[in-house]
Amino acid sequence: MRIIAVAAGCLALASCQTGKENLRPAPARLAVYSDAARESQIQPGGALTEPNVTNPDYGSAFAISEGQRLFDWYNCSGCHAHGGGGIGPPLIKTQWIYGGEPANIFDTIVKGRPNGMPSWGGRIPQYQIWELVAFVRSLNHEEPTASTAPRGDNIEINPANITNKAQGETK
C-alpha cells in the first residue's frame, strides 16, 4: 500500500511542469519583430477568438527566474526599479499604458515607447524577450501561482497602493 502511495507521489511530481527548463531555446527569430500585438480591432473575416501571438514561456518557473536575472542584466531595473517604478513607470499595476497582454509587453520591449523606453529589438534574443515578458507578468500575478515565486528577491510592494497613487486617490 505504502509503495503504491510513494509511486503515485513520484508520478504526481513527475507530471509537474512548472520546473521544466528549456536550456536550448531556438535561436532563430520565430516571428517578425514588432508584429506581435494587433493595433486594430477590425479584422477581415471576423475577429479571431484567440490572440495571434502567445507567450511560449507562459507558466514556466524557469523562464520567470531567467527573466528576473535579465531584468537586472539589461538594466530594466535602472528605470523601472524592481517593479515599483522610478524614472520609468511601475510594472506592478493593474492598468497599462500600452496594454498588459503578453503580446503588448513584447511589443513594448521590441519597439520601445515614447518618452524614454528604448527599443530593444535586434539587441535581445527573442526567447529572452519572452522570458522578460513572463517575469513582468509574474510581478502582477498574471502567471500561474505555481510557477511564480511566493515573494520577489527584492522589495515587497503592495500593488494596490501603487495603483491608487497613480490614480490620485486617497486611501
Next chain:
Amino acid sequence: MKRRAIASFFIAAAITLNGCMSTRQSALDATGIEARSILHLWWFFLILLGTIFAIVMILTLGALLRRQPASERQFVEQHHTPPQERERKLSRMVSGAGVITGLILFALIVISVITGKSIAPSGASNALLVTVHGNQWWWYFSYDNDDASKIVVTANELHIPVGRPVLIRGTSLDVIHSFWVPNLMGKRDLIPSRITEEYLTADRPGRFRGQCAEFCGLEHAKMALWIIAEPPDQFQAWMNQQLQPSVAPDDPDKQRGLQVFLNHECIFCHNINGTPAHGQVAPDLTHLASRSTIAAGTLPNTKGNLAGWIADPQRIKPGNYMATVPLESGDMQPLVDYLESLK
C-alpha cells in the same frame, strides 16, 4: 650500471619537462609558499595519524589473536570477574592512552592554527592586489590600481609575477563559489555580499590550473581558471599590453566582424575597450585572443572552437548564461576573425 644511467636520465628528463610544462593540478605538487605550508601540514597529519592508525590496528589484531592463558580462564570461570591486578593494569593503560589521544589532538589543533595564521592575509606591503568575482560560470579578475585608467580587467586567466605575494580579494555576484588553485593555495570561498582574502605566491614560472571548489550550479565542473606565473619583467610587459584598448581593424573582413559584434546581442553583455561595447555581465573581450582558453577553461582558444561556442553555447556548457544569438550564415567567419585578432 647502464640501467641506472638510463633511469637517472629519465628522472632528470621528467624533472626538466615538469619545470617548463604546465604542472598537473595537484595540492601534492606545491609550488608556492602558502601551498607548501599546507602540504607540510598535510604530510604531518598523514604520517602521524597513519602511524597511530597502524598501531591501533596492530594492537586490535593482537587482542583478537591472543590466547587466554589457562590459569586466567580458570580464575574467570570461578570468580566471574578478571583478576583484580590485571583489571587495574588495563584501566591504567586505557586512561593513559586516553590522555595521550587528547594531547595529540590538542597539539594538532595548535599546529593547524599556527599554519593557518602563517598563511592568513597579514598585509604584506608589496602584495599585488587582485579582485576576483565568482560568476556562474566564469571568473572575473581585476588588478587593483590607484589610477583607475590603469586597472586591468580580464577573465579566467590570471597572470602573476613570480616571487611576489598576490592578495586575492574575492566575492561572488550570484552564489557561493570557491577559488582554488591547488598548486599555489588552499581553497577560499567567494561568498555573495562578503569579501574574503587569501594570499598566494608562486616561486617558479609555470601554468597552474585552478577550479571552482564549491558546487555552484549546472556548469560547476566547467568553471576552471589558469594562473600563469612569469618573471616580473614579462609580467609587466603583459600588463602594459592588457592596458591597451583594442585597435580598429584595418582589413574589410575584420571590420565587418566588428560591425557584426556591435549590431548583435554580443554588445549587451561583453566589453571591448576602444569600441562602444561596454557590457559588464560577461567576460571582458578586449584581449580575448591573448587568453589560451574560452568558456572558463572549457575549450582551447581556437577559431573553430570559438565559432562553435558562439553558434551554440548551450551544447558546450548547457545552462550557461551566454545567449544563443541568431547570426546570418556569412557573419560568423568575419566575427571570429575579428575576435581572434584581439591580442
